[in-house]
Amino acid sequence: MTDAALPAPSSPSPAARSAAEIDWRRLVLGFGAMVIGQFMAILDIQIVAASLPQIQAGVGASTDQVSWIQTAYLIPEVVMIPLSGYLSRLWGTQRVFLMSCLGFMVMSVLTGLSSSIDMMIITRALQGFIGGAMIPTVFAVAFTAFPPEKRITASVIMGLIVTLAPTVGPTLGGHLTEWLSWRWLFFINVPTGVLVLFGVARWGAFDKGDPSLAKGFDWFGLAVMAVFLMSLQFVLEEGAKDNWFEDGGILLLTVVAAVGGVVFVWRQLTYANPIVELRAFANRNFTIGVAMTAMSGASLFGGTFLLPQFLGRVRHYSASEVGTTMMVSGLSMFATGPLAGRLVRRVDPRVPMCVGFAMAGIGMYMAHAVTKDWGFWEFAGVQACRGVGVMIAMIATQQITMSTLPQHMVKNASGLVNLSRNTGGAIGLALLATSISNQTALYYMGLSSEIGQGDARMAGMMQGLTARMAQLGVSDPGGAARKAIGGMLEQQATVLAFGDTFTLLAFGCFIAAGVALLARPARNAPPPPSDAH
Structure with a gap:
């Protein structure tokens, strides 16, 4: 199908107006408020990265459980990102963004108040799902509300947000945890969110929704999309930790993602009112x-x-x-x-x-x-x-x-x-x-095989380390020396793998x-x- 064959309704878009007809004050302030919300949503992916040990201690979680604080945010978020386009056409961008921001703030507070890892995982999942709509809606506004000659400027602003947010997230999170507590990683979203809500509510009316899209909503397509994307995201997030297809759960979810993906594409191409327009x-x-x-x-x-x-x-x-x-x-x-x-x-x-x-x-x-x-x-x-x-x-x-x-x-x-x-x-x-895991193992095996007991340099190093350990009063100087050499080999293998x-x-x-x-x-x-x- 060519672009020319695609239907296009006749009512004018904001971008179709001349630049002189645009209320630049409203556009800049409304778009700016949405950009702050987008920054907030992207920042929360990485803001916990440097503070996981403190969060682990605060909610009594195991090492495996605490990794889900990031994973639980990302997996449901991928469902909302494509769904947000449909919701914006149905309800209008402003309403979708306001609901997303308000829900994100509520879930942020509940996450900060969490007393158990189970509660935190649930609230983080809802935070990621609801807040996910703030990310693509800003992108859509940049290419619909701005006139063509100004869209690159809007793209530059979005590019800065998308690149800076994950970069500064761990730094900001580490300092917040050090100055206040890990709970402020989530509470900080409240004052920022209030500013975003005010700005978008006052200046963010860029379009109107089309209620007729609610008729024939594709619930089956939504369910298939959720299964497909969440399974795929889980496999990508957890596969490396579990040795990929050696783990039965990862293998099963890979099959589910593959089948779900095929069914999802078929559904979107054949259903009259698709959730995601693949054309x-x-x-x-x-x-x-x-x-x-x-x-x-x-x-x-x-x-x-x-x-x-x-x-x-x-x-x-x-x-x-x-x-x-x-x-x-x-x-x-x-x-x-x-x-x-x-x-x-x-x-x-x-x-x-x-x-x-x-x-x-x-x-x-x-x-x-x-x-x-x-x-x-x-x-x-x-x-x-x-x-x-x-x-x-x-x-x-x-x-x-x-x-x-x-x-x-x-x-x-x-x-x-x-x-x-x-x-x-x-x-x-x-x-x-x-790659890091596999290459580290390969290099370690290679380095270990090259350094045999008959190697004169290794024998000298072993003797020197053993004597040093004995001087320090170590109960098993030979074992400590071997452990030290193993650590050096592990470090060198890791560097080569990187x-x-x-x-x-x-x-x-x-x-x-x-x-x-x-x-x-x-x-x-x-x-x-x-x-x-």
């Missing part, structure tokens, strides 16, 4: 853009995952030290945003998209020769190059993805774009975590840079099409 994939640029968005998600979340892991496991940095080191990435993205916006306006967006992914790949490849002594300054160049590249690629990708879509598809498409970013990030994290994993992520970015050139030329300021309201 957008008939647009070549949208399809390529979704793939590139998934890759940018993998690069964004992958880089944010790898560096703290290395600094914690190898350098034994504290949460505040990790946060300080990671700020280089956030600052480089923040500084690049306005420049990237100008670049995307002036040239074919395919060029900056290709250049951005290439820069992100170069940044990641700079760490392929990482050593155990790398710290702030060694990683500064890696982060700066990657941060600049990710920001350029993300803004160009948003323009490529949405610029050739009919306006009446934007709301549903925004949910699919944000879902692809989250799913790409989850796939990237799963692959990277598996080098390989940085390289893996770099090659993924290089491939994305090549695929970016397959998109069709995109107009930077397309003529305003008609809307669906």
